[in-house]
Amino acid sequence: MTLVKFNPEARKMLVPGLTDVFDSIFNDTFFTDRVTTRVPAANISETQDAFHVDLAAPGLKKEDFKINLERNVLTVSVTQVAEGEQEQRNYAKREFYYGSFLRTFTLPESANINEIQATYTDGVLQLHIPKQEEAKTLSRQIEIK
Incomplete structure (x- = not known):
């Protein structure tokens, strides 16, 4: 059908x-x-204290990722070599394989590049990029007179 x-x-x-x-x-x-192109989808968000980048990359291990920072450019890359059984399969369609990819993100100057943290859980690479103290937004309630 x-x-x-x-x-x-x-x-x-x-x-x-x-x-x-x-x-x-x-x-x-x-x-x-x-x-x-076969690159993982990314969600980028911002809170009052930090920026967050989430990359959907199922089927990988945390050792597969290389995360580099040069100047204000954050690079996430994976180079994966196909192994035995998967190489021998004859796929009719293959949509979720990430053999190698490279994603770059330009960080704002307000990012605290010395405190970046990365975790990989349940197929999602999460990057936590704190803001510098002077860049954090201050909020307060303003009274109307």
């Missing part, structure tokens, strides 16, 4: 179904897999 996307705008075309043909060709995973 094949699922086909329904596009209500296609009915307004001069030649109905023509765009469906092109969509099925160019939106097929055969083409998009070759264009999409």
Whole structure:
């Protein structure tokens, strides 16, 4: 069984179904897999005291990661060599394999680069980047007179 996307705008075309043909060709995973780079997704957030970077990288060990800091550029990389049994498999489709990747993040000047901490738990690499004391936001309630 094949699922086909329904596009209500296609009915307004001069030649109905023509765009469906092109969509099925160019939106097929055969083409998009070759264009999409295989890097882990990242969530970047900020709290009052720190910046947080979470990288979703399942199936790795903490020893696989290299985290480097040069100037204000934080680099997370993995170089993984395929082992025996996985190399012999003939995959029809492979979406969750990260053989090697490199992600770089430019840190703001308010980051305290001497206190960066990294943990890897349940397939997520978490980077905790504290802010410098003078960069932490002060908040207070202002009374209206």
